[in-house]
Amino acid sequence: MSVKRLEQLAQAEKTAFVFPGQGSQKVGMLAEIAEQFSEVRDTFNEASEAVGFDLWQIAQTGEGLNQTENTQPVLLTASIALWRVWLSLGGVAPKFLAGHSLGEYSALVAGEAMSLGDAVKLVHLRGKLMQNAVPQGVGAMAAILGLADEDVVALCQKVSESATGSVEAANYNTKGQVVIAGTAELVNAVMAEAKEQGKKAIALPVSVPSHCSLMKPAAEKFAQALEQTAIELPCIPVIQNVNAKAAANVEELRQSLTEQLYRSVQWTKTIAHLQEHGVTYIAECGPGTVLSNMAKRLPNIEKTFALDTQSRMEDALNTILVAEGKIA
CATH class of the missing domain: 3.30.70.250 (Malonyl-CoA ACP transacylase, ACP-binding)
Structure with a gap:
């Protein structure tokens, strides 16, 4: 999808998309929806070519799935596959994007701040650096x-x-x-x-103590990779983990991604930011229902959705299009 294509989409006023992080992976993820939509396998093929190994096989067999360096590119790819299905079905462009931890990279790809190929290579490296930063069991x-x-x-x-x-x-x-x-x-x-x-x-x-000072050595090395990656400001605002706000410029965005490795995820403030800006519908674009289940208990959230099966995707599509006044 080009920036122009996203700009042509109907723009939501009440809807945000959130992307899950590590822990949402499960063996066989997206198998059912992949049978109905070619975008799923096409997205996995594109990402697999970028990192040099078969992400779909890992997702379906579970072999190596829980190794951080594999988990991260698989989850990111799964989220972007669902995002592309949503767009292919005529879904609206959400008002905001946000991702929990690793999910922030999915949000940035969805917002076209970076390419899928660059992002999966980044998070593959991110997983390796995190794994190597602290010895097993420490x-x-x-x-x-x-x-x-x-x-x-x-x-x-x-x-x-x-x-x-x-x-x-x-x-x-x-x-x-x-x-x-x-x-x-x-x-x-x-x-x-x-x-x-x-x-x-x-x-x-x-196996990795994420978002704490033990990750500072990993962050220092990761910052170098970020500097060498083409990044733009997203065309849909992405609310970042470390400060619960959208970056004002690319340097701020890179800095926040670096700090995200060793600073806490401000998810409560992120969701509050969405609510303060009129969001009442939240769709979780990735495997599972962790983020949507957390959000459904909050005041002023009218409905939350998961998008990882065809029936869930269609329910979200129809409900949100009606709520946003795009169809009667």
Whole structure:
């Protein structure tokens, strides 16, 4: 899709598209919708050619799917495949785009800030650098449920002051749900403290402690790759993770992508930004329903959609076109 083509699309006033990050992958993703729409396999073929290995085979067999360096390009490609199906069906151009962690790259490709080929190469490298930044077993992540954001931050600071290593808030997902990341021993200590207060703490099955200071070495190397990648400002505003706002220029965009590796994902503020700007419909463009399920519990969100099957795609298409006044 060219910028001109996107500009020709009907523009939504109430709809945002959000793109999921790591953790939404599943074996066999998009198999059903690929049977109905050639855009899915075409997109996977294009991305596979760029990175030099078969992303569709990984997605369907699961072999190597949970290795970060594979997970990231597969998920990005799946999201863009669904985005292209949406456009082929005559879907509106959303008012905003946003992506959770890795999903920010999907949003930028959808907004034509970078090509799919460049993006899959970037996130493949991103996954490798993240994996190599911290030895296996040294880092960890966990979800803390039921505590206010500031209480989670205070717990992390308390634990970090009394031991070697670090633990930080990594993802502010929704009210009462914060993911922490850092040195495994300290992550476990925060979990124990939260449980002592009667709250829930769930260890996440990840091999990389994302969005914390342990990722700074990876960010330094990744910044070099970003500088060598052709990037433009997106033609649909992309709300970025680190500051919950759209970049004013390309340098700011690159800087935010670099910082995203070691700073927390401000997803709660991102969704608040969308709501403050009139968004009442949110479509999750990627495998699964993680982001749409989080958003459906929020006030003033009329409906959320997942797009990863034909029936879900058609439901979203019809409902949003009516809501946006594009069809009666």
